Amino acid sequence: MKYKLIPAFLMILLNISCSKEQSSDKNHLSFKIDGTYWESDADEIFGSYHLSEAIGPKIINIAGAKGSGATQQAFNINLFNTDKEGAYTVNIPNGSTAGTNQNVAQLANLTASNYLCGGTLQGNQLTISITKVSISPQIVEATFSGIMQCVEGNIISVTEGKFRYQE
Numbered sequence: 001m002k003y004k005l006i007p008a009f010l011m012i013l014l015n016i017s018c019s020k021e022q023s024s025d026k027n028h029l030s031f032k033i034d035g036t037y038w039e040s041d042a043d044e045i046f047g048s049y050h051l052s053e054a055i056g057p058k059i060i061n062i063a064g065a066k067g068s069g070a071t072q073q074a075f076n077i078n079l080f081n082t083d084k085e086g087a088y089t090v091n092i093p094n095g096s097t098a099g100t101n102q103n104v105a106q107l108a109n110l111t112a113s114n115y116l117c118g119g120t121l122q123g124n125q126l127t128i129s130i131t132k133v134s135i136s137p138q139i140v141e142a143t144f145s146g147i148m149q150c151v152e153g154n155i156i157s158v159t160e161g162k163f164r165y166q167e
Contacts, residue, residue, distance in 0.1 A: 029064035029075065031144070031161035033110070040064025040075070047140035047165025049133045058083050060130060060140055062163045071112075077105040077128060077144065085133060090118075090126040090146070110150060117150040124148040126158065138167040 027047075029040035044065040050058065063076040079088050080102040090103040105126050106118035118124040126146030133140055144161035 025166070026164075027166065028162060028164045029062070031075075032159045033107075033156050035157075035159075038073075038075075039066065041066045045165055047163065048138055049135055049140050060088075060133065060142075062128075062140060062142060062144075062165075064163075067109075071109055073110065074108045075106070077103075077126070077142075079103050079128060079130070082130065082133075085130045088128045088130065090124055090128070092118075092120065092122070092124050105146075105148065107148060107156075110156070114150045114152045114154070117156055118148040122149040122151060123155075128161075138165070140165045 027042065027045040029045050031038055041064075046061065046063045048059070048061045050060075058081050060079040060082045061076065062079075063074070065072050065074040067073055077090065079090075082088060088103060090105045092104070104118070104120055105124055106116060108117075109115055110117055116122065124147065126144055126148070128142055128144040131141045131143065140163065142161075142163045144163070145159045147155050147157055149155050
């Protein structure tokens with residue numbers, strides 16, 4: 001009798017391991033803000049990779065949001081002139097309205113009064129490592145970290161950023 005249970009037990013283990021593999025393939029955006037974990041709602045994640053000048057200048061988009069309504073927090077990174085995997089930066093000096101490249105990152109609605117961190121008017125310095133990109137199917141995978149200045153003047157630390165999108 002005990003030997004008849006072994007195949008059933010092995011099938012259960014195989015099913016569990018396959019389920020875990022599939023869950024790691026889900027679209028995902030998360031990071032820590034000053035050590036506090038932030039994760040996008042699963043249905044609010046978007047990524048894209050375009051090499052066509054007709055669509056834009058070789059753009060990689062990383063985006064996600066959590067919550068809803070007026071307090072929804074939206075996060076995005078737009079990287080321009082990116083045609084392959086590699087390390088890219090968002091570099092907009094504090095107190096400046098122009099960066100050293102066109103790349104931009106922003107977080108909206110951190111709090112009611114701190115409604116924008118990053119963007120083109122507040123300083124932000126992030127390093128983004130694009131680890132996988134594909135046009136068909138659209139796939140973008142990345143890690144990122146850095147700092148973002150908010151409209152109240154405070155600077156937040158963004159660490160352990162992870163992004164995965166596949167359509």
